[in-house]
Amino acid sequence: MRRRRARVWSVAARRVRIPTTDYPVERFVLDNGLRVVLAPDRSAPVIAVAVVYDVGIRSEPEGRTGFAHLFEHLMFQGSENLEKLAHFRHVQGAGGTFNGSTHLDYTDYFETLPSNALERALFLEADRMRGPRLTEENLRNQVDVVKEEIRVNVLNRPYGGFPWLKLPPVMFDTFPNAHDGYGSFDDLESATVADAEDFFRRYYACGNAVLAVAGDLDVAEATALIERHFGDVPARPAPARPDFGEPDVAAERRESYVDPLAPLPAVAAAWRVPDPITDLTGYLPYVVLAEVLTDGDASRLVERLVLRERIATSVGGYLGFMGEPFAVRDPTALLLQAHLPPGGDVDKVLRVVDEELDRLAQDGPEEGELARVQARMATHLLRDTDAVLGRALSMAVLELQRGTPALINELPRLVGEVTEEQIRQAAAALRPQRRAAVEVVPGGGAK
Amino acid sequence: MTVRALPALGPVRELGVPSEVERVLPNGLCVRAIRRAAVPLVELRLRIPFARAPLAGAELLAQTLLSGTETMSNRDIAVGLQAVGGGLSAGVDPDWLLVSGNALVTGLDRLLEVLAEVLTGAAYPQDEVATERDRLIDRIQVANSQPAHLVRVALLKRMYDGHPYAVQTPQPDEVREVRPEQLRALHTERVRPTGASLVVVGDLPPEQALDAAERALAGWTGAGERVALPPTPPLTPGPVLLVDRPGAVQSSLRVALPAVARTDPAHAPLQLANLVFGGYFSSRWVENIREDKGYTYGPHSLIEHAAAGSALIAGAEVATEVTAPALLETFYELGRLASLPPEDDELEQARQYALGTLRLGMSTQAGLAGLASMYAGFGLRLEFLAEHAARLARATRDDVAEAAARYLAPSRAVTVVLGDAERVEAALAALQPVERRPSP
Numbered sequence: 001m002r003r004r005r006a007r008v009w010s011v012a013a014r015r016v017r018i019p020t021t022d023y024p025v026e027r028f029v030l031d032n033g034l035r036v037v038l039a040p041d042r043s044a045p046v047i048a049v050a051v052v053y054d055v056g057i058r059s060e061p062e063g064r065t066g067f068a069h070l071f072e073h074l075m076f077q078g079s080e081n082l083e084k085l086a087h088f089r090h091v092q093g094a095g096g097t098f099n100g101s102t103h104l105d106y107t108d109y110f111e112t113l114p115s116n117a118l119e120r121a122l123f124l125e126a127d128r129m130r131g132p133r134l135t136e137e138n139l140r141n142q143v144d145v146v147k148e149e150i151r152v153n154v155l156n157r158p159y160g161g162f163p164w165l166k167l168p169p170v171m172f173d174t175f176p177n178a179h180d181g182y183g184s185f186d187d188l189e190s191a192t193v194a195d196a197e198d199f200f201r202r203y204y205a206c207g208n209a210v211l212a213v214a215g216d217l218d219v220a221e222a223t224a225l226i227e228r229h230f231g232d233v234p235a236r237p238a239p240a241r242p243d244f245g246e247p248d249v250a251a252e253r254r255e256s257y258v259d260p261l262a263p264l265p266a267v268a269a270a271w272r273v274p275d276p277i278t279d280l281t282g283y284l285p286y287v288v289l290a291e292v293l294t295d296g297d298a299s300r301l302v303e304r305l306v307l308r309e310r311i312a313t314s315v316g317g318y319l320g321f322m323g324e325p326f327a328v329r330d331p332t333a334l335l336l337q338a339h340l341p342p343g344g345d346v347d348k349v350l351r352v353v354d355e356e357l358d359r360l361a362q363d364g365p366e367e368g369e370l371a372r373v374q375a376r377m378a379t380h381l382l383r384d385t386d387a388v389l390g391r392a393l394s395m396a397v398l399e400l401q402r403g404t405p406a407l408i409n410e411l412p413r414l415v416g417e418v419t420e421e422q423i424r425q426a427a428a429a430l431r432p433q434r435r436a437a438v439e440v441v442p443g444g445g446a447k
Numbered sequence: 448m449t450v451r452a453l454p455a456l457g458p459v460r461e462l463g464v465p466s467e468v469e470r471v472l473p474n475g476l477c478v479r480a481i482r483r484a485a486v487p488l489v490e491l492r493l494r495i496p497f498a499r500a501p502l503a504g505a506e507l508l509a510q511t512l513l514s515g516t517e518t519m520s521n522r523d524i525a526v527g528l529q530a531v532g533g534g535l536s537a538g539v540d541p542d543w544l545l546v547s548g549n550a551l552v553t554g555l556d557r558l559l560e561v562l563a564e565v566l567t568g569a570a571y572p573q574d575e576v577a578t579e580r581d582r583l584i585d586r587i588q589v590a591n592s593q594p595a596h597l598v599r600v601a602l603l604k605r606m607y608d609g610h611p612y613a614v615q616t617p618q619p620d621e622v623r624e625v626r627p628e629q630l631r632a633l634h635t636e637r638v639r640p641t642g643a644s645l646v647v648v649g650d651l652p653p654e655q656a657l658d659a660a661e662r663a664l665a666g667w668t669g670a671g672e673r674v675a676l677p678p679t680p681p682l683t684p685g686p687v688l689l690v691d692r693p694g695a696v697q698s699s700l701r702v703a704l705p706a707v708a709r710t711d712p713a714h715a716p717l718q719l720a721n722l723v724f725g726g727y728f729s730s731r732w733v734e735n736i737r738e739d740k741g742y743t744y745g746p747h748s749l750i751e752h753a754a755a756g757s758a759l760i761a762g763a764e765v766a767t768e769v770t771a772p773a774l775l776e777t778f779y780e781l782g783r784l785a786s787l788p789p790e791d792d793e794l795e796q797a798r799q800y801a802l803g804t805l806r807l808g809m810s811t812q813a814g815l816a817g818l819a820s821m822y823a824g825f826g827l828r829l830e831f832l833a834e835h836a837a838r839l840a841r842a843t844r845d846d847v848a849e850a851a852a853r854y855l856a857p858s859r860a861v862t863v864v865l866g867d868a869e870r871v872e873a874a875l876a877a878l879q880p881v882e883r884r885p886s887p
Contacts, residue, residue, distance in 0.1 A: 013523075014553070015472075015555070016530060016531055016532065016551065016553065019487040019551060019552075021487075024744065033509060043483070043484065043485040044485075044806070044809065044810035045463070045806055045810075046459050046806055046807055046810045046876040072799050073866040080449075080451070081450060081451045081452075081453075084738070085729070085734060088728045088729045089729045089796060090453060091727065092727055092728060092729045092796065092799075093795070093796035093800065093802045094456055094799060094803060095797050095799045095802055095803010095804060095806065095807075095808075096800075096803055096804075097802055097804065097807065098728075112802045112807055113803065113807075114459070114460075114807075115457075115460075116456050116457035116459055116460065117456050117457070118457070119454040119457070120453065120454050120455075120456060123451070123454050125455060127451070137540075140741075141738065141739070141740075141741045142741075144740075144742075144766075145507070145737055145738075145741050145743075145744055146744075147766070148697070148741070148742070148743050148744040148764065148765070148766060149744040149745075151696050151744075151764070151766070152697065152744050152745070152764045153699045156594055156695060156696050156697045156764070157592075157593055157594065157595075158589060158592045158593060159589075204680050224831060244841025261589045261592050262589075262592065263587060263589055263591070263592045264588065264589060285529050295529070296525045296528075296529055297513075297522060297533065298522050298524035298525035298526045298529060299523070303522065306578075306582070307521065307575075307578055310578055313581075313582050314582070314588070339589075341581060341585055342585070342588075350811065368526075368530065368802060369635060371530070372526060372529040373528040373529065373549060375529065375530060375531060375532035375554075376529045376532050376534065377532070378532050378551065379488060379532035379533070379534075379550060379551055382487065382488050382551075383486065383488060383549065383812075383813065385486060386485055386486045386488070386811045386812055386813070387810070387811050387814075388810060398715075407694075
């Protein structure tokens with residue numbers, strides 16, 4: 001084919017200045033131990049309220065897979081002063097939206113509302129922090145709902161749970177890290193109200209939680225409202241957090257499974273990375289590396305696997321099994337995943353990944369390559385913070401895991417400070433023998 | 448245990464719709480700019496009329512629009528955008544070709560420069576088209592294994608047979624036939640500024656955004672063919688269409704009902720009726736089939752607006768063994784609202800939700816850009832939001848009851864179920880006549 005001349009961009013070699021935000025952040029702790037973060041920003045008449053608890057999938061007991069998530073559902077089933085359904089109606093009847101989600105290391109509950117509903121949202125969160133209504137009827141109902149959620153997201157669709165539920169058991173050996181966080185139907189059906197009461201008592205202590213409010217608020221007024229509604233939540237200390245550490249993968253691990261609904265092959269590979277909390281400096285290069293490898297048509301793996309050699313249909317790379325680089329604790333991983341064309345060769349894909357990592361480790365990024373990836377990452381980070389809920393959730397988790405909610409303002413700059421040498425070293429660490437991979441074997445694509 | 452009272456809401460602030468500044472360029476492109484300074488970014492949405500563009504060609508054009516020009520390779524484009532924190536992507540629906548992008552606000556000129564380059568010079572290079580053709584075929588194959596896609600395909604065919612909306616995804620064989628020269632011809636014919644709209648939202652004064660757009664896009668010229676679609680045909684109720692998916696552990700239920708355009712006086716009352724029925728979590732349908740009976744995880748009911756018509760579509764994925772009972776409850780809730788007015792408190796709750804979520808939708812750059820572009824597609828300005836909010840605020844119980852009686856009546860429904868026919872047909876047939884189709 002005809003070769004086009006390479007376009008020389010006017011500022012191609014010049015580094016774009018990475019902008020940051022300067023959201024003001026207030027932190028305080030109530031007498032009962034509840035940590036609070038306030039992030040006023042009056043650019044739109046909306047607020048987000050987020051409560052995060054320091055318990056997630058890794059903390060659920062053996063024989064109770066899926067319990068952290070099931071319990072999250074039970075937190076919406078009524079509380080001290082609220083009948084079943086009341087929470088939803090009060091939030092939506094105030095013009096707001098709500099949700100909750102269960103992660104490896106935390107569980108969040110949140111509302112986004114017009115700012116005149118701030119006090120109502122605080123009331124609702126405080127009420128369930130004092131205690132949800134845990135009844136047999138609600139438990140059975142939500143077990144049924146969760147089973148349908150698992151069917152929608154895992155069992156009734158191709159590539160369900162790939163790779164977030166399929167790769168951890170290949171990479172990890174201990175139950176907290178390796179088990180299926182959605183849970184088995186047997187375990188879900190075995191759950192009891194007593195289990196739920198125990199789980200609440202142990203993990204849903206206000207000393208184990210962070211409340212964050214972002215958006216159209218006045219700090220003094222919001223502080224007074226928070227004192228009023230959360231001040232008398234009984235003090236309970238945070239439980240000791242277990243160490244979930246595991247040794248690194250010592251020899252390559254590789255497994256495959258047949259997905260009866262999948263029409264085409266796929267593969268995901270993961271490598272352990274430094275501790276995101278205690279070694280942020282050592283961890284950040286991997287966050288950037290994932291983007292160098294996979295962000296856009298000029299990234300190394302898209303260019304080679306998808307566009308040049310056509311041995312993959314799509315490729316992605318990210319940090320953490322749930323794709324949240326700054327909301328996960330150790331042990332965690334850098335993941336790469338690829339979907340392949342019909343008859344695609346997974347070994348070949350992994351071989352090319354190794355070659356590209358070697359090339360990057362030896363030669364380092366090309367001129368301008370790192371800077372442009374960092375600029376794009378800044379856009380993504382800033383875009384997430386434009387949403388009031390994105391800010392509230394990020395700050396809540398940054399406070400919970402690091403005690404530094406204002407890090408949200410620093411991340412674009414910190415990402416931008418990662419050096420070419422750090423990228424080389426990170427690429428050099430992703431050796432085949434440290435890799436855990438899982439392959440999806442298409443089951444014929446039965447419809 | 449202390450009994451605590453729910454705090455009252457604070458005073459409602461007037462809905463402030465950000466001002467939208469418009470300029471129609473000499474080439475016919477309508478550009479609208481909105482300032483939101485919260486983050487140093489910019490969002491853009493370009494919407495080009497694309498009705499009746501050949502399905503496979505349109506999809507592949509969207510996939511390869513950014514694959515190269517006479518002076519820039521695919522990689523040049525990607526590098527140029529990334530360097531300013533930017534990205535562009537293109538997609539099609541039966542009415543529009545939509546190009547979306549964002550960048551650091553300092554990169555707006557570059558973003559527009561690349562956009563102009565592809566609009567005026569997309570080359571559809573042989574190799575890149577071949578690659579994207581294969582990728583598109585792979586994606587269609589994967590989509591064809593997803594129940595949500597399969598039931599959508601069956602529903603659209605059932606709703607719109609004979610209308611261009613009836614088929615919205617091409618078959619792999621059709622994609623395989625498309626050649627680069629066809630894409631170039633389609634581009635020449637249809638990728639034109641007449642009738643198109645560009646929305647720019649970001650951290651800069653609107654006039655500055657308009658100037659930048661005018662500078663970059665002045666050289667994009669030509670009148671595209673104006674193609675209007677006939678209005679969608681009325682829905683024709685009939686037997687439940689049961690599409691077999693042997694072994695499915697869930698059934699996908701879809702119920703389509705008539706609806707009206709955004710500008711129709713019945714739209715606000717119908718939106719409220721839909722919310723009361725199943726359009727949000729605190730609705731009768733969700734509280735019934737999820738929170739009471741546990742049949743499903745996420746039932747949803749939405750009014751979909753397209754250029755040629757609107758429809759209300761309710762959907763739920765339910766456990767195979769409760770397929771018929773779930774459909775029974777769905778018709779029960781529709782019929783209840785179509786024949787009895789809503790309670791005052793549930794209407795107020797729905798109204799507050801509709802009004803509040805308007806504010807939430809406008810609170811980000813991306814949200815504003817999406818809304819403004821969507822409205823532009825219907826020939827409306829963002830200010831229409833204020834008018835719509837006023838209509839929501841004044842809709843009475845009688846208005847809502849009337850809209851429900853007219854549009855939510857189960858006798859008007861078109862119903863499609865995708866599931867394991869062996870296991871669900873008999874029970875469904877006890878409720879309604881059933882017409883069974885083999886697996887697609």
